[in-house]
Amino acid sequence: MLRSATRLLLGGALISAAPAYADTLREALLRAYQTNPTITGARAAQRASDEDVPIARAAGLPSVNAGTDFNENLLRGGNSFSSPARSASASTNLVVPLYRGGAVRNSVRAAETRSEAGRANLRGTEASLFTDVVAAYNDVIRDEAIVGLNQQNVRVLEVNLRASRDRFQVGDLTRTDVAQSEARLSIARAQLQSAAAQLIASRETYIRLVGDPPGELAPPPTLPNLPASTDAAVATALADNPFLIAAARQRDATRFDVGVARAARLPQVNGVVGGSYQNFLGSLGAGTSTNVGQSGTAGSLGLSLNLPLFQGGRPAAQIRQAEARRGQAIEAVTETERGVVAQTRSAFALYRSSLEVIASSETAVRANRLSLEGVRAENSVGTRTILDILNAEQELLNSQVNLVSARRNAYVAGFNLLAAMGRAEARDLGLEGGPLYDPLVNYNRVRRKINDWDSDGEPAPVATPTATTPAQDATVTRPLDPLLDTPVDRNPGLSTGSVTPVRR
Template sequence: MGRYTSLVAVAAILAAPASAETLRDALAKAYRDNPTITAGRAQQRATDENVPIARAAGRPGVSATGSITDNLIRSGNSFTTPERIAQTGISLNVPVFSGGAVRNSVRAAETRVAAGQAGLRGTEATTFTNVVAAYNNVLRDEAIVSLNAQNVKVLETNLKAAQDRFQVGDLTRTDVAQSEARLSLARAQLQGAEASLIGSRENYVQLVGEAPGALEPPPPLPNLPASPDSAVDVALQENPDLIASRRQRDATRYDVKVAQASRLPTVGVGVGENYTSYLGSLGAGSGLGIGQNGAATSIGLNVSLPIFQGGRPAAQIRQAQALRSQAIENATAAERQVIAQTRSAYAMWRSAQEVIKSSETAVSANRLSLEGVRAENSVGNRTILDILNAEQELLNSQVTLVSARRDAYVAGFALLAAMGRAEARDLGLDGGPLYNPADNYDAVRNRISDFATGPAPSPIAPTTAKVPAQSATVTRPLDPELDTAVDRSAPLTTGEHTPNR
């Protein structure tokens, strides 16, 4: 019941109005067109085919042969050597006993199919986490560009005011130089922020396949764990990568049995039908009534008992045992990684939550500080440098707040992904039915036709070559929580009513 409630909650919070591009839209596009996911699906379909391949070794086989021979040179008195001979034959071979090799090969293949299906879930979850990060990176960098652009405009106003005050002798050349330096630094920071925004938008294009439009703020993440221990408990049961590693480990147990079967006898039943025609050339001209056609039917039991194979079976068994040991250790390593990943994601999420609280307090305090410094400057109690420092401190706290919000959301989603609860079925993605890898497996697992091939491969994920290069243009209004009500216009800094210092 708790798992179902979690799925409904995640799907519900990702639903949003269709007026703007939402996180749910971006995830749906990536789920449909991301080449990492579509390639993973193709890989899984290839893995599915290992089951009918393994089963084919235990199924009857039918083969036919045919030949025509023309004897160009014969002895002069030969009546039994024909000039020509045509032969056809058909044989049926039925494996009866293979020492368990076929049975265990099928079981190993089926287990690896289950591992592949879990691995595909892990690929989807990893891609979704990358999309969430790219989506929030764009939002963060757009806000940072807007904040830096606002800061440049304010510093341009400050510089103009400082130059005016210098003209009337109210400020020194040093004050003007400080304003010029701070404005140059702000412009450089704006250039860096714009470059980061372009990079984030291009990364979004790479993952989603389309340029980011007007992105809506992401919805809150539900059902985050109360402690790292509870998160780890869920992750150990539901993390898809861990499940895949455990299935791969289980498959190697059957591989060892397959290798052991190479030392056991094999038994099969063979049935054959052969037809021979001498095309009227046997004993031609001898006057003897010799039959020109013949047929034969055979049935037999084939038994093969290996006695000595040069040490090959023992080497194969040792090899399979070593690979099983490797798979066991890999499963343990995967478990450790999931535990560390889950705990780290939880710690980053909690830390970002605390940074958000501190940054919100810092933004409020720096806003009040800037307002006070500007007011005190207007009566001659503060210098231009004090104003510049206050402006920079406010900008820094605002950037820290924006980054912390991004970090908290991405870490929270990564935490859900580590717990196995950030997959397509959890997110309620639109755009058609969800891809079910079991459908292909069910369709091919029992196929016996040699001619039931699949459709010719064709591209699924679209190219992004025609997507225009991204720019740093920001049309989104700045979040009111990040804006400031402080009057930063020129009259505050002209010093019109300020005594000379």
């Protein structure tokens, strides 16, 4: 019931994104789900794993073989009855396995269990891909905001530098004021270049995951049903994390592998039905007066028993090897469990910490806004310098960058938490755009197939290439902060120069 509620709430949240934007998070996730090569390749690997079941079953099914021979005796004795000149034969054998020591049964159960593990791993691959997409989506939003803020800062500082130089020419400011403006502008330009490079990298990562360039991205929807405590998150993760489920299934499969190995030292019984036809093509008794038949048929029905007595210790070695691999699989479950617990607790802590950072950053932004307005007002009456305004603007810029980064970190940590809990797969996100991929459909299709001539044909590419997508740039069209989009120096008109400070 909780999983259904999560699916409905998160699906509704993803669908309810504002339509004014070119891209929403749901659309990005859907495109990645349909065209990302990581997930499409994992589906193909799972289909290949499904085939291990009919392969294992085939060892316990009857087999039919037919053969034919033609012999021409180039050298033969004088008795044509013992060495006819030529002969042709055909035979057919039906072998029915009756007892294989449990090897077939255990092989089939091992293959079925590994197919279940593969389906769980496919769930985990979906969750990992969606986590990467969510991170890339939020990285683009964050970096666009940071680039926009830095572009705005550079433009304002350029205007300020021009004003400072003009005021220096008429003696209102000193060379120190101009140098401070030049230094701040140089630093701002360097910060803008770094932010622009990061934005380009984030957009290219988005293309790698989603397959298309990002448009104007809508704000991501609220993540629903996040746990209230670490213990609740860990309990859900231990029950539903797909990688932990996959490790447990792999461990279970090794128990059947031990049974397969033990079957190598047990008897094997087959039922055998055979028929043959032979024709000497008129060469039997050639040259004699005896009239003999030149062809004949034969049929047989029996049992075949193979009783291993000594195999040089090979079965015992295979059993010990299978037991050791089972021990490895048991330890792998513990290792995976530790990773899931650590991932869940870390994601929960980072999410809660990011919420606190968001609250602090919002407070800092509000305080820095008031501070900047106050410093500008005080500068207009001569109690604050240009440097004070530059410092106040830098503080506001830094707090705004911290805020957008904290919002990104909180959202990604929250989604990581859902992924660790097994709540971040396609069926949980309410993705639309066609039926979701169901690996059980292929498994049920192939598990009992016995046609030797069956084939699915040459596979066609599913994932879309990105070589034709345009190289990304750092263009930003988002609205900017009007408070920062004003000149630093807003004093009244330039003085007449009657009161000129000492130039340095």
